[in-house]
Amino acid sequence: MTFRILGLPMAPFSTLFTMNDAELAAHGAVRRIADARPVYPCRISLTDATPGTPVILVHYEHQSAASPYRSSHAIYVREGEVTYDAVDEIPVQLRTRLLSVRGFDAQGMMTGAEVVEGTEVEAVIGRLFRDDRAAYLHVHYARPGCYAARIERTNA
Numbered sequence: 319m320t321f322r323i324l325g326l327p328m329a330p331f332s333t334l335f336t337m338n339d340a341e342l343a344a345h346g347a348v349r350r351i352a353d354a355r356p357v358y359p360c361r362i363s364l365t366d367a368t369p370g371t372p373v374i375l376v377h378y379e380h381q382s383a384a385s386p387y388r389s390s391h392a393i394y395v396r397e398g399e400v401t402y403d404a405v406d407e408i409p410v411q412l413r414t415r416l417l418s419v420r421g422f423d424a425q426g427m428m429t430g431a432e433v434v435e436g437t438e439v440e441a442v443i444g445r446l447f448r449d450d451r452a453a454y455l456h457v458h459y460a461r462p463g464c465y466a467a468r469i470e471r472t473n474a
Contacts, residue, residue, distance in 0.1 A: 319444045320472040323409065323457075325364045325402035326378075326395070334374045335397040347376040350394075359459070363399035364409040364467055371396065380465035381456065383426020391464050405472055412436045412467065416460040419443065419469075421452035433460050447471055 334347055342348055352358040352367035359366050360373065367373050374397075379390040402409055413436040421429040429452045434442045439457075446452050455469040 319447050320406050321443050321447065321455075322405050322470045322472050323364070323402065323407065323412075324468045324470065325399075326361045326393075327401050328362055328395075328399060331362070331374065331376065331395045334376060334395070342374065345376070347374055349373070350375055358394045358396075359411050359464075359466065360396040360399055361393045361466065362395055362401055364402035364411045365399075366411055367394070367396055378465065380468075381422070381426060383422070385426035387422065387426055387428055389465075391458075393465060402467070408436070408439055409467075412439060412457060415466075417442075417466070418458040418460040418463075419446060420456050420458070421446040421449060422454055422456065423451045424453045443469060 350373050352369055352371045352373055354369050357366040358373045373394045375392055375394055378393045381387055381389040415436050417436050417439055418433050419442045420431040423429050429449050430446045432442045446455055457466040459466055
């Protein structure tokens, strides 16, 4: 089973980086400066911000399907990042965290879910995609519950 992990596109967030703090607040967002703890995981590049780097914390609807599983949460994004898009590779950001991986069908209904250490996530991806109903997977950071990334099946 091969898979593709995708970060978010930059375009929907690009205007946030030009806003002042009052404008960000009007959009329900805030600017932060990354410090040593906690780390600030960018959902575009799927990398952690280094201390001193500005990030934007914003509300994001990651599961927009018209189903009972429609969902949103706060995410961090960083200016100038390139969308993570790789086949059969797990980014370090996911490897180093406890993850909740959830499978969904084409109608946005859950097909399965598991909690796993990031070092073992490939096995969970394989198990959840064994269910032919699973059209895609969502990865969340298990402790804070935040959306992390989308995983799709590949044709390879």
